[in-house]
Amino acid sequence: MNIENTKAQMRKGVLEFCILSVLRDKEAYTSEILDTLKNAKLLVVEGTVYPLLTRLKNDGLLNYRWEESTSGPPRKYYGLTEIGKTFLIELSGTWTELSDAVNIITTNKSKKS
Numbered sequence: 001m002n003i004e005n006t007k008a009q010m011r012k013g014v015l016e017f018c019i020l021s022v023l024r025d026k027e028a029y030t031s032e033i034l035d036t037l038k039n040a041k042l043l044v045v046e047g048t049v050y051p052l053l054t055r056l057k058n059d060g061l062l063n064y065r066w067e068e069s070t071s072g073p074p075r076k077y078y079g080l081t082e083i084g085k086t087f088l089i090e091l092s093g094t095w096t097e098l099s100d101a102v103n104i105i106t107t108n109k110s111k112k113s
Contacts, residue, residue, distance in 0.1 A: 011042060016052060017095060018042060020061065020080065020088045027065075027079040053078060061087050 022028060022036045030049060037044055056062045061084035066074045080088065
C-alpha cells in the first residue's frame with residue numbers, strides 16, 4: 001500500500017472545506033489562497049486548486065471579480081456567495097463532528113474486550 005497516496009487522498013478530502021474557510025472573512029486571489037494553505041502545511045499545487053475553484057464557482061458557492069494589479073496582469077479575486085457561506089457553516093458542523101469522532105477513536109487508550 002502506498003502511504004503517500006493515502007495521505008494525498010486525506011488532504012483532498014478536506015481541501016474544499018479549507019478553501020471555503022480561507023475565503024470566509026475576505027476575498028482572495030489564487031496565490032493568496034495557495035500561500036495560506038502552504039503556511040498551514042497543507043501542501044497543494046495550483047493544478048489542484050484552479051479546477052476546484054472553478055467547480056465551487058459553478059456550484060454557486062463562490063463568485064469572483066477581476067482587479068487590476070500594479071505588478072502584472074489583472075487578478076481574479078474569489079469570495080463566498082450567500083450559498084457558499086451557508087454551505088461553509090454546514091461543513092464546519094460536519095467537520096467538528098467528524099474530527100471529534102476520529103479523535104475519540106484514534107486516541108482511545110482503553111481497549112474493550
